[in-house]
Amino acid sequence: MTIRSKPKSVLFTAAVALLAAAAAPAGAADLGQHAHRDRHVLMISIDGLHADDLSAWVAQHPGSALARLARRGTTYTDARSSQPSDSFPGILALTTGGTPRSTGVYYDDSYDRTLSPAGSDCRTVGTEVVFDEAVDRDPAALDAGGGIDPAKLPLDPAKGCTPVYPHSFLRTNTVFEVARSAGLTTAWADKHPAYDLLNGPSGTGVQDAYNPEIAATDGTVAGTIAYDALKVAAVRNQIDGRDHTGTRAQPVPAVFGLNFQAVSVAQKTAGYAPKGAFSPQIADALAQTDAAIGSLTAELHARGLDRRTEIVLSAKHGQSPVDRSQLRIVDKKLLAAVVNGVRPGLLAQATADDVALLWLTDGGQAEAVAAALRAHAAELNLDQLLVGPALARQFGNPATDARTPDVVVLPKPGTVYTKPSATKVAEHGGFTADDTHVALLVAGPGGEGERVDTRVSTAQVAPSILKFLGLDPRALASVRAEGTRVLPEGE
Known part of the structure; x- marks a missing residue:
């Protein structure tokens, strides 16, 4: 792997906190002095898009928007996303340069041994932490009924029993915060108001956020394509020098972008055709997503950007x-x-998709739990477990970090932990190649269509963004804590 990890210790979490505290304010003036104020980074996440999907689409559709980007960009053929491959650690890899070891965020549904449940007045400690539509004022409304409902948030006994918003749950800063510290404009569009997460610990990283609630859609591919179009319109407004509503003038953001959901929905509801070929539903989702990206690149061209x-x-x-x-x-x-x-009563929290993260009420029982899971390996379709030293090497010690699971269950490829009546045919969150071998294409000004075949991580995107903008990649606390390098250039 290109990502390097520094030696681990029980002081890691405290060290990360110190790094985060030192990341932006003291150096803000220096950051702004060296920034390339005429440059922009448009980041696009097509959730679910594998590296093989990108290469197949480009080969089959040489006149497509993605093919045009590939011809002038660098394609990283062996890029790997976060582990776990959930949306929250996935987007944080791209925007902090870190893994859950430094960010403290394992999933959009996780656990914290030091926080208290919503509405508990902090009478108990240790709670599930959910940051999805469940914390909306109204998850059935596109605007979430006005955003996040603080009454649904976990509470922090150490801070006067105040609500913990997603941004304050994150331990390390984001590229948006670094850019803001340099006086640059930032924006992002995603699928839940809980993507307040990307504001980072300062709470102010994303200047122009647009996070319509995806749970308000009908869950179909067609409905999701229409939903994605709302975010595309928002980004086009930002390219045109307005905020996402199109009603207020603002500088074109230095760092901005969006995620697309239609491909992910098609993968889950319809799946692939035999031999990994695109089913009609995935092909339609990709075609609509490609056209939307083409509209954004055309707008950039029309504006001379x-x-x-x-x-x-x-x-x-x-x-x-x-x-x-x-x-x-x-x-x-x-x-x-x-x-x-x-x-x-030993299980405090289980977060399960095509992986399972287990938090226990007594961490001292982790090895006993692992033995019990192994005894049921056939029923669980178990491949391997992360527990004890193996878990600590990757994520840290659950005895000293309030967020780290006690056991991580890695089932055999294709396994999905859900209710028996579930109709979905795919899921994410796990560590398999299908979960983590994702598309990565960087198309900068004057590129010539190159490829890099060495293994890289999506966490390398964050420091690379800052480098392109003339900012110091080491302004990111996770980059310093985990030794994350910028992406290698094509040859």
């Missing part, structure tokens, strides 16, 4: 399985039964 804008196209995560014959649904209740079979 294309020669000053770097386009980064990737994915927060992949989707598994691509081969429908590998799909195996396993009742997620089995996980709870096995854990609580070791001792009643």
Whole structure:
């Protein structure tokens, strides 16, 4: 891997906090002095898009927007997303340069041993932390009924039992915060108001945020294409020198972009055709997404911005399985039964998709839980477990970090932990190649269509964005903590 990790210690979390505190304010004037104020980065996440999907689409559609970008950009053929491959750690890899080890964010549904449940008045400590439509004022409304409902947020006993917003849950800063510290304009569009996360610990990273609630759609591919179009219109307004509503003038953002959801929905609801070929639903989602990207590149050209804008196209995560014959649904209740079979009430939180993260009420029982899970390996379709030293090497010690799971369950490829009646045919979150081997294409001004075949990480995007803007990649706390390098250039 190109990402390097520094030696681990029980002081890692405290060290990251110190790095984050030192990241922006003291050096803000210096950052602004060296920034390239005439440059822009448009970042696009096509959630679910595998590296093979991108190469196949480009080969089959040489006149497409993605093919045109590939001809003038650098394609990274072996890029890997975050582990876990959930949307939250996925977007944070792209925008902080870090993994959950430094960011402290494992999933959009996780656990914190030091926080208290919403509405508890902090009478109990240790709670599930959910940052999706569940924290909206009205998840059935496109505007979420006015955004996040603070009454639905976890509480922090150490800070007067105040609500914990997504941005304050994140331990390290984002590219948006670094850009803002340099006096640059920032914007982002995503799928839940909970993408307040990208504001970072300062709470002010994204100057022009647009996060319509995807749960308000009908869940179909067609409905999701229409939903994605709302964000495309917002970004076009920003290219034209207005805010996302189109009603207020603002500078074209230095860092901005959006995510597309239609491909991910098609993968989950319809899946791929045999041998990984595009099904009609995935092909339609890709065609509509490609056309939308083409409209954005055309707008950049019309405004004379294309020669000053770097386009980064990737994915927060992949989707598994691509081969429908590998799909195996396993009742997620089995996980709870096995854990609580070791001792009643032992499971504090299980987050399960095509991976399972387990937090225990007694971390000292982690090895006993692992033994019980192995005893049920056939029923769970188990591949391997991360527990003890193996888990600590990748994520840190759960005994010293309030966020780290006690056990990570990695099932065989194609396994999805869900209810037996579930109709979805794919999911993400896991560590398999289908989950993590994602598209990565960087098309900058004057590129010539190159490829890099060495393994890279999507976490390398964040420092590379800052380098292009003339900012110091080490202004990102996760970059310093984990030794994340900028992306290698094509040859």
